[in-house]
Amino acid sequence: MTVPAASTIPASDITMAADAFGDAADPPVVFLHGGGQTRHSWKSTAADLGGQGWYSLTVDLRGHGDSGWSPDGRYGLDRFADDVIRIVDFLGRPPVLVGASLGGNASLAAIGARPDLALGLVLVDVSPFLQPSGTSRIRDFMVSHAEEGFGSLEEVADAVAGYVPHRPRPNNLEGLRKNVRLRDGRFYWHWDPAFMGSPEDQAVQRNQLIDPAHLGAAASSLRLPTLLVRGGESDVLSVDDSVRFLELVPHAEFATVAGAHHMVAGDDNAVFEEVLGDFLERRVRSRLTLLEGRQT
Structure with a gap:
């Protein structure tokens, strides 16, 4: 496995930890994990892509892993979206954004704010529409033993x-x-621990990380290559949720990883890598070739 190069990425009020795989001259792919995970959940996939002509960057989101914690204890979707923008600015060129759960919706929100931010978007078991029972199960686990x-x-x-x-x-x-x-x-x-919400958020049962109206508007404005990957056994993203997303983004591709649950890559990394690799080669490399042709 490729030995990653450690990086630090400045955000507005914290510093994010990252690992890089591959040649920095290659097209970049940024991996953003779900809530409660770290950049290490992407290590195998990022390392493999790093050996296949992609520059892979895995990042710890704020409040997770080795990245800084919000000084004011706030973790709204806008904060995470702004961090995604900072990551792209750090790279200096548009990457493909691959986000699972929280990382996916943060990427979607960031593209909604800056449409030219990315070369492509891969949402892993997440969309503006999710199942409350599944998200509640995740929250219950994360607050347990906190x-x-x-x-x-x-x-x-x-x-x-x-x-x-x-x-x-x-x-x-x-x-x-x-x-x-x-x-x-x-x-x-x-x-x-503040990532799970402030006392006032909990008092009114408000999840500051899920905003269907905001994210739905961002999804409907997408004009870049987009892939939605669902775990076949997911209790977070249902088939109906996926259909709603595809109705908003008719050009998007869809793939199911049979037998996988919400943490798709962790459940069946081999199939996930195959799906992701195919999308990157067909859709993103062809788009890069087109863009390069326009510049010459």
């Missing part, structure tokens, strides 16, 4: 196994250290 933490990596593994029972429990628990922080002898989830 205050008391865990006494051992075994306890962390038990919690993860309960959340994704369809996956085998890992024999080597060292990989879980990327998902937690050790403090005062106990392990805590790696994300800022």
Whole structure:
């Protein structure tokens, strides 16, 4: 596997951590993880693409992994969208944005604000329309043990196994250290607890990261190559949700990864890479060739 080059990317009030794979002269692809994940969830895919003529950048979103936490504890969709714009400005040229869940909607919101931001958009099990029962299940998991933490990596593994029972429990628990922080002898989830919402948000049951009207408007304005990937067993993005998105974005392509749940790449990375690689080669490289032809 390619050894990544570590980078830091400045945002308005924090610094984001990133890893880069491949030749910086190649077309860029930026991978943005879902809520509660880190840039490491994309490592295998990014490394493979880095060896196939793409410059892959995986980024920890604010409040996650090794990136900074919002000083004021605020994590609205607008903050994440602005960070996506900062990432593209850091690159200095439009990339393909590949976003899972939160990373996908942040990318969509950013393109809505700046239509020329990207070469293409890949949404992984996310759209402006989602199932409340699925998003509630994610929230319940993320807030569990947020205050008391865990006494051992075994306890962390038990919690993860309960959340994704369809996956085998890992024999080597060292990989879980990327998902937690050790403090005062106990392990805590790696994300800022404030990410799950301020007290006033919780009091009115308002999810500041889901905005169907705003995101729907952004989706209807898309004019770039777009791919929606759904996990066949997802309880977050339903078939009907996917149809609604495709009605808004009729030029978009759609793919289902059979047997995968909400964390598609983690459940079946081989199939996901095949779907993504095909889209990049057919749609994005051809668009790059067209753009280069116009410039000559």
